[in-house]
Amino acid sequence: MPTGNLGIAPLDQSARPRDTHSDLTTALDLPSPYLLFLGDVDQKPFAKTAFGIRDWAPERCVGEYACEGNALSLDLPFMSPREARAKGARALVIGVASMGGRIKQSWHSQLFEAVEAGLDIVNGLHHRLASVPGLADAAAAKGSRLIDIRTPPKDLPTATGRKRSGKRLLTVGTDCALGKKYTALALTRAFTEKGLDADFRATGQTGIIIGGGGMPMDAVVSDFLAGAAEVLSPDAHDDHWDVIEGQGSLLHPTFAGVSLGLLHGSQPDVLVLCHQAGREKILGLEEDFLLPDLASVIDLNLVHARRTNAAARCAGISLNTAHLSDGEADAAIERVSQETGLPCADPIRGGARFDALVEACLTS
Amino acid sequence: MPTGNLGIAPLDQSARPRDTHSDLTTALDLPSPYLLFLGDVDQKPFAKTAFGIRDWAPERCVGEYACEGNALSLDLPFMSPREARAKGARALVIGVASMGGRIKQSWHSQLFEAVEAGLDIVNGLHHRLASVPGLADAAAAKGSRLIDIRTPPKDLPTATGRKRSGKRLLTVGTDCALGKKYTALALTRAFTEKGLDADFRATGQTGIIIGGGGMPMDAVVSDFLAGAAEVLSPDAHDDHWDVIEGQGSLLHPTFAGVSLGLLHGSQPDVLVLCHQAGREKILGLEEDFLLPDLASVIDLNLVHARRTNAAARCAGISLNTAHLSDGEADAAIERVSQETGLPCADPIRGGARFDALVEACLTS
Structure with a gap:
């Protein structure tokens, strides 16, 4: 994985037509900019979500956050959810891609901190944010959204093998x-x-x-x-x-x-x-x-x-x-x-x- | 697929130790004997569930049922859910293995008929029995169970590749x-x-x-x-x-x-x-x-x-x-x-x- 900002401009979203997307693919409208959360993951390959967003959508990243004592860094400003909110962040993104996709117990307090600060949470792991005891209630009380993006569309078909054009x-x-x-x-x-x-x-x-x-x-x-x-x-x-x-x-x-x-x-x-x-x-x-x-x-x-x-x-x-x-x-x-x-x-x-x-x- | 009863005795359940099963595998206690339901499937490969049960667990099969006009047969006595119930059947088993595992609209009336007759329904398709509008209420009213067996255990791990003994x-x-x-x-x-x-x-x-x-x-x-x-x-x-x-x-x-x-x-x-x-x-x-x-x-x-x-x-x-x-x-x-x-x-x-x-x- 590349280290640091390699001067790659973000993809121009407007240049990529989305009208060829089937209705079945996930269409998202995510709240940004983001505070990228590294949890307690100290190996870069398992934080590839955070690094990928930083490298390919840097304009949507205001800072990084992690569990106490985690030395891994994205070379973005380190800030608390409250500080990030003050700088305009709208969501904390869980930047971890762990095996099996679990939300670890050791991250729970930081997730509550994000919700308390008025941030939404964007989660790409298998485990649902609502599985964190009390988090859904805390989010509801603050008007924060819990967004699980690893949700396939309903009613997917089995493959037909029919050769497609393009x-x-x-x-x-x-x-x-x-x-x-x-x-x-x-x-x-x-x-x-x-x-x-x-x-x-x-x-x-x-x-x-x-x-x-x-x-x-x-x-x-x-x-x-x-x-x-x-x-x-x-x-x-x-x-x-x-x-x-x-x-x-x-x-x-x-x-x-x-x-x-x-x-x-x-x-x-x-x-x-x-x-x-x-x-x-x-x-x-x-x-x-x-x-x-x-x-x-x-x-x-x-x-x-x-x-x-x-x-x-x-x-x-x-x-x-x-x-x-x-x-x-x-x-x-x-x-x-x-x-x-x-x-x-x-x-x-x-x-x-x-x-x-x-x-x-x-x-x- | 073999046709007709080929003289294969059922597996002796008691001879096969189950104590080596992990707690995570699905343990079932299904209501039998069965009425095997073929729906409107008229090709044997797509009715392989019914044929498999007939061949390997014949002692648990009292008869077969299907949509009107379906010529496919298991060579078991054809009977309605009510007749099957009278002969001791405890469940209607959906014997179809269709691509994508859908419960077809054309089977709905037979499923209601089974529940009305006091049978449980055993379903191995992806679609859940509760997705049939009104079926769960009808089952509850009759005390019948809707059993979806294609339900993986929760909290499966990702593979480790560790070589196992045996x-x-x-x-x-x-x-x-x-x-x-x-x-x-x-x-x-x-x-x-x-x-x-x-x-x-x-x-x-x-x-x-x-x-x-x-x-x-x-x-x-x-x-x-x-x-x-x-x-x-x-x-x-x-x-x-x-x-x-x-x-x-x-x-x-x-x-x-x-x-x-x-x-x-x-x-x-x-x-x-x-x-x-x-x-x-x-x-x-x-x-x-x-x-x-x-x-x-x-x-x-x-x-x-x-x-x-x-x-x-x-x-x-x-x-x-x-x-x-x-x-x-x-x-x-x-x-x-x-x-x-x-x-x-x-x-x-x-x-x-x-x-x-x-x-x-x-x-x-």
Whole structure:
């Protein structure tokens, strides 16, 4: 994950037509600006919601807040909910993406503090805000809203497999939390800057907060997984691109089912494989699940992708090099490009390599 | 699917220890005997719940019922809910496994009729019985229970990938509705008859009704898919077998996500691939999704299975030949065995070939 403000301008919401969205996808009108809450999470990958919002919607962030003693920081001004309210904040956003999506007991007092200060709370975890004892009453007394965004639309259909019109790109990963959302956002922006008609299609809590809509794939009842992905990127005109945020990894023992349902339902024409330089095993599990070579990962994704779109191809690799120096990053990118025979770039670093990756996506 | 009563004795419930079940799996005490309801479904694969209960729990079936004009039959006595009640039935079981699991409007009058006759209703579809307008009130007035069995336990964990003790077998398929449950039930019985300690682990509505417990995998929120599979087959002693009912197929554009989550979380030592002789494409979809050769299907399943159990192997093929004559079935079984180099049998036909398949499962 990138560190600090990398000079990325926010996505221009007005430039991304939303009228191709099906009525079934979640349409949101979230109260902003935000105070981003880190809880007691001290590892960046598990605070990826906060970092993602800071990087892609900085104009909507007034500050950060956390449990006492938490050293993790977004490099935003640290302030209490009361201070944030005085500076114009309208909501506290839970910026944590923990495994299983629980609202931890240790955050409760801060959530009450937010409500007392007159802030709404925006929550993308599986657990509902109303499950925090007394919070709903406290919010009602203050007129604050408790907003759970990880709520799939009702009456999702099962997937039909019918081939839809328009073009689709899906970011897939070797693991979680290494750049699938950032890559999809960066590619959407690059496509749009080239004058193409492109929509970012969010599939997780952070993407949905950034993009203002989408499908919380991992909250969908599993029978409807691929169906939800079909709903998320409906028929469009032939030159339209849906750039779909990937979820998890086919190699992840916890989340591969979500990844496969999304892959089948998305019917991608183009895959971009996302990886973090040097990551050798799945993050966050006690047992070691080693990652195979990238070519095997691409092959496995293509075998499944071609089940619903025979023309699916992998355009290249998006390599997260945020933890490397410029020289190390260049070398790592070159190594992956040589190893796979495909364009490779770090979208956050941009440059000619990223331009080449964008071209490879568009040139079939 | 087999037709008619094939002389299969019901599973001996008492022989299958349930104490290894985790508290999280669904424990059921269903009112029986049953009146099996076919609705207006006139294709056998979509009535597989009714056929499964008839074949594996015949002692709990007093008759069948259906919408007017439906020619599909279980070869049980056709009777109204009132007649069934008089013959001792305690519940009407919705015997339909439709795509997406909806309770159809055209069945409503029969459901009311059941409640009026004093029967409980057992429903394994996604849609809740209480969603039928007025049905809950009618049931309450009559003291009838509305039982929705496709309800996953609360507070499922996400999968950890931790390798569990004991042995596991998972039936996987080329498609839906071709014998994964029957194969798992037949193997459980064969293992038990050999004096082995074996549990049938149900993963779908029919299996749960037959077995009296299990995990409704396709109703689990997708983030918890593999976690639910881990809960379903907990640690056991080294010689214990869990025989797990597979779901869907990795090749199915609608349900592959469920199949992959179940495969990862089950950590099977042994796979048995289930196929129907002559089936060339996925059933029930408008577009043609052709099935590849069986060796490719086995390879794809093993690639994923070995992610959580490096020792996973495919023991053989279970071939559904219910629609073939004895001679045709023999030829088809021999052909598949030659093609794959693995034992192949139709468990419903049994015989020496099935004995050999059972041996191949047990001999590593």
